[in-house]
Amino acid sequence: MRAIRLHAFGPAEKLTYEEVEDPVPGPGQVRVAVEAAGVHLLDTALREGARGPLPAPSALPTIPGREVAGVVESLGEGVAELWLGRRVVAHLGFAPGGYAELAVTDVDRVHEIPQNLDFAEAVAMIGTGRTAMGIVQFAELGPDAVAVIPAAAGGIGTLLVQYAKNAGATVIGLAGGPEKAARVEAGGADLAVDYRDPEWPGKVRAWLGGRPATVVLDGVGxxxxxxxxxxxxxxxxxxxxxxxxxxxxxxSPYLVEGVSQQVLGPVMTRNASIRTLELRALAEAAAGRLTPAVQRFPLAEAAAAHHALQTRRTTGKVVLEP
Known part of the structure; x- marks a missing residue:
């Protein structure tokens, strides 16, 4: 199979497109013919060897990527035959291997893709979507809420704007540049502003007419x-x-009198398991209540995808397609 491999930590150019051996599913596993693989900002940090919510790979070379969607084409021992040929999506957890034509994962991690979602949309919901579902548990969104969402044109931001609007909140989306701001407005925000404009806070205050915001959903800092x-x-x-x-x-630089700050970890569970959050995300998309924005790159151009993501030249969830 063809895959992206990382032989040494460093810039995006360290990602190479090459031929490697096909992975073999073990007991309780399935092998998926990958149609879409998710790219996460965390992937760029791991590529550089940085520590974060996940440790950097301990052994190189490695195939990056932890989100895949495709068709089950091979079964490991003990897996029911009914999975063969199914359209599935999975978050691979701590095990990488997503930037490839074939990926192996435990059958307990896979979800069947709703018929009205394509592979790239399913990938967006299994990672970015589950994160959004985790975040909104803490937000108390409703008709009285005024939500400010930085990076509202990104993968998570797009979904947060939609979810907050569905809940009846007033939504203010921030995005970098007029084109992205226009996308945020088209995506349902009541007000979309370009945070590159130094006057943007005054514009928001004037639009609110003295009404304060109630929540900031912040993935930017x-x-x-x-x-x-x-x-x-x-x-x-x-x-x-x-x-x-x-x-x-x-x-500390963000602490303001009368404002509570809550820093969420990489696993944003509250009263729901990770799998429950994944199911919720897929159900919201299948019902048409959430529509992920997706930017697609060919698998062979994974380095370009990393460059674009790190320089904020992407809109929505970045996905690689073999």
Whole structure:
């Protein structure tokens, strides 16, 4: 099979497209002919050898990627024949191997893909979608909520905008550049602003007419988060699930009197298991309540996908297609 392999930590150019041996499913496993593989910002950190929510790979070369969708084409010992030929999606957990034409995973990890979802959409919901479902558990979204969502044109942000609107909240989406802001507005935000405009906080305050924000759903950190948190009123919530612009891990620069800050871990479970969050995400997409935005790259161009993701030139979930 063809796959992307990482032989040494470093820049995106370290990702190479090459021929490797087909993986063999073990007992209780299935082999999937991959039609779509998810790319996560965490993948770029692991490629550089950085430690984060997951440790860097301990052995190289490795095939990156932890989200796949495709068709089951081979079964390991003990797996029911009914899985053969099914359209499935799976998060591979701590085991990499997604950037490839074939991937192996435990049958307990797979979900059958709803008929009205394509493979790339299913990949978006199994990773990004489950994260969004985890975040909203803490947000108390409803008709009285005013939600500020930085990076609202990204994979998670797109889903958070839709979910908050479905819950009746007033939604303010922040995005980098007028084109992305226009996408956020088209995606349902009540107000979409370009955070590259230094006057954006004043524009939001003027639009709100004195009404404070109640929650910031923050996967960005940095100065954008600082300005967003300043929009919150007493009793507001700053929910942190990422820090792509840096600075949020220490927390203290973002603490504002009367505002609670909650930093979520990589597994955002509350009263629901990871599998339950995955099922919820797929069900929301199948019902048409959530529609993931997807940006597709050929598998062979994984390095370009990493470049685009790190330089914020992507919209929605980044997916590789063999």
């Amino acid at each position: 940095g100065e954008i988060a600082r300005e967003a948190v300043a929009l919150l009123g007493p009793g507001g919530k700053h929910i942190v699930f990422g820090w792509s612009s840096g600075g949020v891990r220490d927390g």
